[in-house]
Each structure stands twice: as C-alpha cells, then as structure tokens.
Amino acid sequence: MAIETLPYPNALTDGQVTLRPHRTGDMEALAEAVRESVATVGRWQDWCHVGYTPMDAAAWIATCQKAWLMGEGHEFLVFDAATDALLGGMGVNHLNREHRFANLGYWVRESAQGQGVAARAGKLAVQFAFEAVRVSRLEIVAAHDNVPSRRTAERIGGIFEGILRNRLVLRNKPVDAAVYSVVSGDRL
Numbered sequence: 001m002a003i004e005t006l007p008y009p010n011a012l013t014d015g016q017v018t019l020r021p022h023r024t025g026d027m028e029a030l031a032e033a034v035r036e037s038v039a040t041v042g043r044w045q046d047w048c049h050v051g052y053t054p055m056d057a058a059a060w061i062a063t064c065q066k067a068w069l070m071g072e073g074h075e076f077l078v079f080d081a082a083t084d085a086l087l088g089g090m091g092v093n094h095l096n097r098e099h100r101f102a103n104l105g106y107w108v109r110e111s112a113q114g115q116g117v118a119a120r121a122g123k124l125a126v127q128f129a130f131e132a133v134r135v136s137r138l139e140i141v142a143a144h145d146n147v148p149s150r151r152t153a154e155r156i157g158g159i160f161e162g163i164l165r166n167r168l169v170l171r172n173k174p175v176d177a178a179v180y181s182v183v184s185g186d187r188l
Contacts, residue, residue, distance in 0.1 A: 008068065009132065012076075012124045017117055019076040019090055019124050022064045026077060027057035029086040033109040041107045044146045046171060048107070067093070074133060078108070078121040087112040090121045092129045092138070101137035102129060104182070106152065113148070119155035126156060130184045140180040143168055153180040 012019040022030075034041070034052040042048035047060075064075040073093035080087055088108035095102045104125060106118045129135050140158050142149035154160070158180030166174035 009128070012128055013081050014120055014124060016081050017087065017120045017124070018079045018081045018084075019121055019128075020079065021068060022061040022075060022077055024058070024061060026086065027054045027061060030054075030057040030061070030077070033086050033088065037107070037110040040110045040113060040148075044143055044149065044170065045107060064091075071095075073102075074128070076121075076125065078106075078117060080112075085112075087117050088121070090118075090125045092125055092133055092135075095133070095135070099137075100135045101139060102133065102135045104129070104138045104140050104156070106149075116155070118149075118152040122152065122156035126182055136184045138182045140182070141167060141177050142180075143170060144176040144178055146178075150178050150180075153178075157182050157186055159186075 008021045031052055031054045034048050034057070035050060037048055038050050064073070067073040067075065073091060073095060075089065075091040075093065077086055078088045078090050079085060086109070089106065091105045092102050093105060104122065106122055108117045126138060129138055140153040140156070141164075142153060144163055159182070161179045161181055164177050164179055167177035167179070168175050
C-alpha cells in the first residue's frame with residue numbers, strides 16, 4: 001500500500017489571512033494563542049486549557065507534521081497576511097480515502113474572533129481539500145450549542161445536515177453535534 005502524501009504547499013492566502021503548515025518555531029506563539037482562548041475555544045475543545053505549554057504545542061506540531069507526511073491529515077496555522085500574527089488553526093483531517101471525505105476543523109484565538117478569520121481561512125482550506133487532497137466532501141462537526149462555530153460553517157458554505165446524538169465528547173461527557181457538509185461543486 002502506497003502512502004499518499006502531499007508536499008507542504010506554499011502559503012495559501014486570500015490577501016487577508018494566510019494558511020501554512022506548522023513549523024517547529026511556532027510553538028511559543030501557538031501556546032500563547034491557546035492560553036489566551038481558554039474562555040472561548042476551551043469551552044468547546046478539551047485540548048485548549050490554561051496550562052497549555054510550549055511543550056504541548058511542540059508535541060502538537062510534531063503530530064501535525066507526521067500526519068502530513070503520512071497522508072493522514074493536513075493541519076494549518078492561520079496568520080494575519082499583513083502582520084504574520086498567529087490567529088488560529090485550520091485542519092483537513094480524519095481523511096477517509098475510500099469514500100473521499102474528510103473533516104474540516106478550525107479555531108480562532110479570542111482576540112481575533114468575530115472578524116471573519118475562520119470563514120476566510122475555511123474557504124482556503126476547502127479549496128485545498130478539493131484540489132490537492134481530492135476529497136469530494138468535507139464535514140464540519142460542531143457541538144450543538146457552539147453557535148459561533150455553526151455560523152462559521154454556514155459562512156464557509158456548509159449545508160446543515162442534522163443533529164447527531166452524542167456525536168462529540170467534551171470533558172468526558174457525550175454531547176449532540178450539528179453536522180454540515182461542503183461538497184465539490186458547491187459554490188462558495
């Protein structure tokens with residue numbers, strides 16, 4: 001069985017936000033962004049906690065780099081295209097090659113929320129997923145009560161497909177999740 005791997009792309013940008021794969025040198029900025037966002041992102045993501053250290057970031061970066069090289073997922077950091085400030089993360093992950101679909105996940109640091117960052121970055125990631133990864137479907141799964149993430153899914157072009165019972169686990173408790181999809185051929 002051959003591993004289908006993609007080379008790291010040049011930065012993907014729309015002139016306002018830039019996506020690029022994780023680099024080892026990103027660990028301090030990533031840890032700072034995560035710790036800043038505990039009150040918002042941490043509500044929906046167990047990995048986002050007040051004790052998140054640069055070593056946690058380094059471990060995540062290594063995981064992302066390995067997943068990319070093994071063709072298992074494509075995680076990006078999101079940056080401000082003008083200032084190069086780290087704004088969040090965006091990932092095309094949980095790839096199912098047989099049925100050509102993947103998950104699209106995202107988070108934005110608290111100080112950059114409400115500015116359209118995730119929607120802009122999401123559109124770049126969708127294009128990457130369809131053109132480079134060659135999936136035909138992306139799924140966005142958000143906790144039922146995570147209204148900001150659900151609105152972002154819609155801004156990216158996601159079509160609401162339904163509520164799945166106990167689809168996610170947050171703090172060891174199953175929660176219902178809203179599922180959205182973007183399929184190749186949809187107009188973004």
